[in-house]
Amino acid sequence: MTIIEKGLNIAQTVAHGASRDYPYNHLIRQRPESYRISNPAPENTLDDLLSVINKDGASLKPFKSQLGIDKTEILKFYVAFADQHRLPFSENLTQILKQAEELVGTIEHKFREKGRPITITEQLNIALELFKGDLSKALINLAVATRAVARGCDTRLVPQIPTPPSRILNWQKVAAPFGFSPHDEDPAGDTYHFWEAMVLAISACERDGLYNRFTGTIAEFMGRITPEATEILRHKICRKEGKTHPEADILGFEIGKALALILPTSQ
Template sequence: MHTTLAHDTITAARATWGVASSPPMPRWREYMAWIDARRADAERFNPGEIALERSLIALVTGTRTDAPHDALPWLDGAAGPPSRRLYCALVSFVDDYDGPFPTELFPHDEVHALRLALRAQRRALTIDEQLAVALDHTGNRAFPAAILLHAVMRLVARDRDARALGGLDWEERLHDAACIAPFAPSVAGDGDPPGDTYHYWANFAVGFHAALHGRVAPRALGAAFYLGPIAMRWIREGVFGSELFAGAHTECDRMGLRHGRAVAGAITRSR
């Protein structure tokens, strides 16, 4: 136990340094030019916050399962991860630091199976539509669905988790990115749909975890992610001078946290 905790603490420190100090992704200007060219042509947007919350709750409470909702299906029904490992997985791209990372939160085969299933829908999918597809891959369990969606969206958005998931070529990334519906401009600001969406699912997972477990560490994790956009501005951009080329995704982060908590509460009440 103490050895595992020590190793996770070292990983957390490396991940924190990685997210604070790493440079922007390669070809980010070209990527954002592609994003900007598509903004005016967007035909589908994510629903508003209240409507989206209701849709998510209807999805997870209408598809009951006897398995624990916070189980990871690729771990044979084991309990959800410790907060420290969830932090390591969500706070930084695994290519931005050396050494171990939480491999159980980046299951290669499951992530790519879901990525291809999302692509097969042949339209720009909203958050609730993404969850509906992911639930089919996780035995109707909301938390692992969010974990898989986070990994898929982060791979498409930034392609900096190659140690865990392998890489995507440029055209494949853009093809997958076109299958992700944007948030409304009032929420997204200058953000990119894949980036906004992986931020949303990361925070959804944190909010769900914090609400379901309710102990000190999960709540501290929730507080840390609530403050994440501020830290990005002050530390990553201010101290290290790394360009936040798609903004800090603040509104998407906060919405994800709120929805994760709301969905966990609805699941708890429906048991």
């Protein structure tokens, strides 16, 4: 596939993502008093995640060279739910996601066991255990799986994750809130926005060679304008309902960039 074709695919997914309704939009709110634990404060998030990552000496595998997932594949996922368009996803990506349902189920089990929401630090710990310390696979699965169960709009990508309304509603209680908007909290939405922004940032930092530098610049630009672009394209132009998650987007993107700089890359 040429770079022009890849660019057209991204443009197509952006258009579909901005113009399509979310079938379960009415399920994405929970009352603030149901929260009993929050994610770490933004200034502590990197240290908290590193405490989990470093205990097993995890390193990042380059998404493209080792996992076969290039930036256009990440961007195609990032800009629209899988059920909003008909573009295919690569076999490399779908193979990595084979245990996505097991990841969600394990997080839900931990929620029932502890009787409280599960923080992003705990979610990462669960994912690293499931994927045997493979941080790249853990993060990609967290991004895809938490979004799938939060919105129920990614059945083409992860058909193994059933998302009846009851599960989507319960996931709002499973995912710990960030505390960005105490009176209008969407912990499930903030959670997947955080993870997918991390994945996009790490992918954007892979800049070996001219092509990767070019696509990395585009990926970083798109990551940084996500809230504004959503507001303009989806809410104002297409007049669709929805909620932006600027704090989660920014936090996830900056944490992802930091990890890409700090952690060793396995070759």
